[in-house]
Amino acid sequence: MTDAADDAEEPVLAGPARRPGLVYFLGYGILAPIARLVFRPHITGRDNIPKTGRVILASNHLSFVDSLVIPLTAPRPVQFLAKHTYFTGKGIKGHLSRTFFTSIGAVGVERGAGQAAQEALDAGRRILEADNAFAIYPEGTRSIDGRLYKGRTGVAWLALTTGAVVVPVGLIGTQDIQPVGSNVPKVAKVTVKFGTPIDVSVHGTADSGKARRLATDEIMAAIHALTGQELAGKYNESPPAGALHKIADRVFPRERL
Template sequence: MLLQGATRLLLVPLSRLVFRPVIEGRENVPRRGPVILAVNHLSAFDSVVIPLVAPRPVAFLAKAEYFRQPGLKGWLVRTCLTAIDAIPVPRGGHRAAQDALEVARGVLADGKAFGIHPEGSRSRDGRIYRGRTGVAWLALASGAPVVPVAVLGTDRIQPVGTRLPRIGRITVRFGAPLHFTPSPGARSGQLRRAATDEIMAAIQELSGQERADDYNELSTTV
């Protein structure tokens, strides 16, 4: 725990020095209670950026393999991921995806913040893709508000295929919270689809990305 806190204290100012982030709308993130941060996905670095610039700790899911790498490099990766509250989960298949959502619901039940990329996998062409309905399932199951978030510039910081981030400026915009409640008589699938589309529209408005009307088929999550 002490090492985790010390690592975070080091990473936050270091990230601000290296990436000079422009942060907008931090006041839109509730300081207490469960909240979902729904973020666009341009780079593997996105889920590292958000916990370092948000006004409160934010947990993201991370591939379990990242926590099992050997040697000094593996130790450094585990230490950094633990410092930003990353949660190891196995990947692959519908059952694994649902299990991951249950883990996320547990985070929210503890009154914490959870980050999710509704598109699933990273966009390879810079467009914003149709959202998977897991984010709406999570919002409706937990009752937590959803804060739409746009990250810009991370595709230049760490393009697809690169291992280490480059120096450069990024922008993070936190939008106004969205609230969703179950509607009596409404079909659950339709409700999740409508809520997800509303969330993605809010993210797209913040990011200014061109919209793709289909799913990112490289996705392995819901």
């Protein structure tokens, strides 16, 4: 899931997910050739992504631009979750933001703990149940130090609940396009590796905590094999926004993206 989510009503969460529409394909047709021409990414394993059906692209997360790189290098439309305020702005700026994020396959949600986390998972489930491709970052948030953090089991819950195949994705060098604190993208060498599809159903069912943990660990091991990142051995924690969120996390633990 992309970084951030603020408070506001999000209409996208109601009803079934729809396939990417005209704006997506127009945006993809314009942005993809330009991005490939400027950044010349090295891409491997595109044939590992099924052309149809439910598929989760589970990737490491190094930069905000990861959510641009994956859709622009994948061989089929890819949707992902983004901060819902990108879609609710007013005026020309709001229209441009909404059009841009729609064009790259983003679906607006509120991200956070407790109920917000479950709603985000449900939004991802609806995307998959519409036989779409869905990109997710099992680490939850960007790795500031470049290490690969422990995966959260939301990715396994989605795969086991929907029957989607999981394609591990290894991104290398995207942090150099837009370093932390920088607002201006830079031209940098980027490698995108799409790994061998994983069928996590061998681990059990979605209602088994052990199955979700084993499936997530298998996915993260595959991502690590693609990137070679140093393993952090712990979660990449973003502290809850306030006391109520902390209490909700403890009393009502849920799967998280």
